[in-house]
Amino acid sequence: xxxxxxxxxxxxxxxxxxxxxxxxxxxxxxxxxxxxxxxxxxxxxxxxxxxxxxxxxxxxxxxxxxxxxxxxxxxxxxxxxxxxxxxxxxxxxxxxxxxxxxxxxxxxxxxxxxxxxxxxxxxxxxxxxxxxxxxxxxxxxxxxxxxxxxxxxxxxxxxxxxxxxxxxxxxxxxx
Amino acid sequence: xxxxxxxxxxxxxxxxxxxxxxxxxxxxxxxxxxxxxxxxxxxxxxxxxxxxxxxxxxxxxxxxxxxxxxxxxxxxxxxxxxxxxxxxxxxxxxxxxxxxxxxxxxxxxxxxxxxxxxxxxxxxxxxxxxxxxxxxxxxxxxxxxxxxxxxxxxxxxxxxxxxxxxxxxxxxxxxxxxxxxxxxxxxxxxxxxxxxxxxxxxxxxxxxxxxxxxxxxxxxxxxxxxxxxxxxxxxxxxxxxxxxxxxxxxxxxxxxxxxxxxxxxxxxxxxxxxxxxxxxxxxxxxxxxxxx
Numbered sequence: 001x002x003x004x005x006x007x008x009x010x011x012x013x014x015x016x017x018x019x020x021x022x023x024x025x026x027x028x029x030x031x032x033x034x035x036x037x038x039x040x041x042x043x044x045x046x047x048x049x050x051x052x053x054x055x056x057x058x059x060x061x062x063x064x065x066x067x068x069x070x071x072x073x074x075x076x077x078x079x080x081x082x083x084x085x086x087x088x089x090x091x092x093x094x095x096x097x098x099x100x101x102x103x104x105x106x107x108x109x110x111x112x113x114x115x116x117x118x119x120x121x122x123x124x125x126x127x128x129x130x131x132x133x134x135x136x137x138x139x140x141x142x143x144x145x146x147x148x149x150x151x152x153x154x155x156x157x158x159x160x161x162x163x164x165x166x167x168x169x170x171x172x173x174x175x
Numbered sequence: 176x177x178x179x180x181x182x183x184x185x186x187x188x189x190x191x192x193x194x195x196x197x198x199x200x201x202x203x204x205x206x207x208x209x210x211x212x213x214x215x216x217x218x219x220x221x222x223x224x225x226x227x228x229x230x231x232x233x234x235x236x237x238x239x240x241x242x243x244x245x246x247x248x249x250x251x252x253x254x255x256x257x258x259x260x261x262x263x264x265x266x267x268x269x270x271x272x273x274x275x276x277x278x279x280x281x282x283x284x285x286x287x288x289x290x291x292x293x294x295x296x297x298x299x300x301x302x303x304x305x306x307x308x309x310x311x312x313x314x315x316x317x318x319x320x321x322x323x324x325x326x327x328x329x330x331x332x333x334x335x336x337x338x339x340x341x342x343x344x345x346x347x348x349x350x351x352x353x354x355x356x357x358x359x360x361x362x363x364x365x366x367x368x369x370x371x372x373x374x375x376x377x378x379x380x381x382x383x384x385x386x387x388x389x390x391x392x393x394x395x396x397x398x399x400x401x402x403x404x405x406x407x408x409x410x411x412x413x414x415x416x417x418x419x420x421x422x423x424x425x426x427x428x429x430x431x432x433x434x435x436x437x438x439x440x441x442x443x444x445x446x447x448x449x450x451x452x453x454x455x456x457x458x459x460x461x462x463x464x465x466x467x
Contacts, residue, residue, distance in 0.1 A: 020229045023296050026432055029369055032298045049188045057195045064202075065218040066225075067296065068303040068340060071203025078199055082192040132203060137300055137347045137368055 003044055003102065011059065014039040019066040030142075030149045035157050036063055037125050040081055041118060042167075044103045049085055056081025069133075076129040080121045087120050106162055118158055119151075126150045219305075223338030226294040226305055234435065241435045244324045251325075285401045286441045288313065290320075292434040293338075297345055300368035303332075304341040304434065310334045314439055319400045323436040326405045326428035327351065327393060331439065339439075344406075345371050345431055353406045354394035358383045361394040364406055364425065371431055374407060376423040383421070385412050391425050398448050401440055 018036035025033065040056050047055070060077030064070045088104065091113040101108035104117060127147050134143040183190060294305035308314050320328040320341045329343040342349055347368045353376060354361040360383040362376045379385055389409040395402035411424035442448070 016225075016229075019294075020226075023298060024294075026297050026371070029298065029371065050191055053188070053191050053195055057199070060199070066222050066294075067299065069203075069299065069301060071199050071201075074199035074202065075196060078192065078195045082188075132200075133300060142369070 007039075007043065010042065011039055015059075015062055015066070018063060023067060027153075028149075030146055031153050032150055033153045033157055034126070034150060035154060035161070037077060037080060037121070038118075038158055038161070040077060040084065041121060042103055042105075045088070046102070049082075052081045052084060053078060072129055072132050075132060076125045079128050080125045083124055084121065087117055091117050103167075105167055115159070119155060122151050122154050122158070123147070126154070217335070219333065219335040219338050219340060223293065223305060223307070223309075223335065227307055230291070230293040230307075237433060237435050240433060241323065245436065248323060248325055284443055286443055287321075288439045288441070290314075290339075290437055290439050292437055295343070295431070295434050297343075297371040297431050300347050302343045302345040302431075304329060304343050304437075306331075306339045306341060306437065306439070307337070308439065309337040309339050311336045313441070314339045315441070317399045317445065319404075319440040319442075321404060321438045321440055322429040322434060323438070324429070326407070327400065328429050328431075328434065328437055330399055343431065344374060344427060344429070351400065351406065352394045352397045353391050355379060355383055355385055356390040356392045359394075360385075361396060362423075364391070372426055373410070374425040374427055376409075376425050377420070379421045379423055381414070381419045381421060385409060385421055385423055387412060391423070398445055398452075399440075399442055401442070 014036045018034065022033045022035065027033070036059070039059060040052075043052060043055065056077040057074060060074035061070075063073045063077075067073070092109055104114065106114045108114075109117065130143055130146050130150070134140070288308065290306040290308040292304055293307050296302050304320070306314070306320070314331060314334050316331055316334060318331045320330060322328045327344060329341045329346070329349065331339050332342045333340040344351065344364070345366050347366055349364075349366065351364040352361055353364045360379050362378040365375050365377060367373075367375060376391060387409050391406045391409060393400040393402055393404045393406060405428045407425040407427040409423050410426045413422040413424070415422060
């Protein structure tokens with residue numbers, strides 16, 4: 001399967017799961033599970049930074065139109081799409097062509113750096129999104145609690161997904 | 176000049192990021208001001224179609240509960256049929272149909288349409304509901320939405336040809352005029368954005384002697400909500416010493432976690448009422464200007 005087709009299918013699946021299952025699930029008003037941005041985290045290493053920004057923007061906008069809060073997810077997704085290359089460089093300081101696998105995964109980056117990579121971008125995404133919502137309404141303690149709880153539930157979900165759904169990653173050869 | 180171009184080219188990614196970020200924030204803040212987003216009409220059609228497909232599947236899991244509620248409402252309506260009552264005066268009979276007048280000279284003021292909920296959230300601070308009826312089926316902005324068990328749900332804020340978006344009571348900007356059923360004292364229903372099982376009714380005077388368990392209904396001062404429709408039950412009374420008002424915590428009567436079938440209620444005289452209201456405001460202001 002080509003990279004593009006694979007990512008288009010992933011995009012549709014992530015948006016549908018987020019919109020139809022997770023957004024309508026009611027656990028508690030502080031605990032809202034988010035996983036759709038994992039799509040941006042799973043994009044190949046080789047994607048150019050400008051393309052990454054556009055993909056992030058479109059992902060956020062699609063989710064925004066479904067959840068009727070235009071702009072909130074778009075802004076957060078653009079931010080993590082911008083920050084992603086920096087964090088990858090920070091955790092695995094090598095050239096993208098040196099990676100043995102196509103996209104970020106526990107296998108490609110080792111468990112520890114991969115989880116830190118996910119955690120940093122999750123915190124960034126949730127803080128910025130909750131901050132934008134808080135600007136319009138809410139109080140400050142709610143804002144802090146919400147960042148912590150949503151980050152925790154998202155990390156738990158992502159960890160489970162990584163363990164349960166092994167991505168069939170081909171080892172990249174030097175051809 | 177050349178240096179500027181070189182500078183932009185060097186930091187192109189950063190500028191692209193800034194542009195997209197500003198665009199996103201612009202969408203966010205203009206949307207909140209005008210309650211309309213660019214391209215929301217066609218986006219509504221697309222999201223509507225996706226949600227409708229999924230809803231078909233989801234419906235099966237809620238059929239029993241929904242059936243019970245519809246049956247209950249039917250039951251209460253059947254009891255209101257004129258055939259259930261014997262009228263001593265045979266010259267007078269109440270007839271209501273979809274025509275604006277009836278033979279007794281009564282105006283029809285509210286027209287009810289049924290609709291199905293195809294998407295609904297309670298998690299956000301600004302929750303919206305999507306219905307499978309749109310402008311082609313006669314839905315317009317500001318119509319009231321009432322759940323299948325006869326409780327207030329929200330009001331329509333945006334319509335596309337086949338779908339409409341409803342701002343639910345669980346939306347921090349939503350204001351509904353509501354009153355205590357037993358005394359008729361009117362206040363405003365708001366939501367604080369936290370617990371979906373708790374609304375707040377503000378500005379109820381102390382003299383009303385409100386108590387937990389009292390029924391809250393829509394007041395007759397609203398342009399879009401029909402009067403006397405249940406909003407919820409008072410769960411807690413907070414007395415404010417500094418003012419002469421109560422703040423009441425209200426448990427909504429509509430089950431927002433399980434909305435399936437709803438009614439969209441049109442106030443046929445809505446346009447006339449709003450026009451009169453606007454014209455009065457203008458007239459009074461003009462009067463002020465000329466007298467000053």
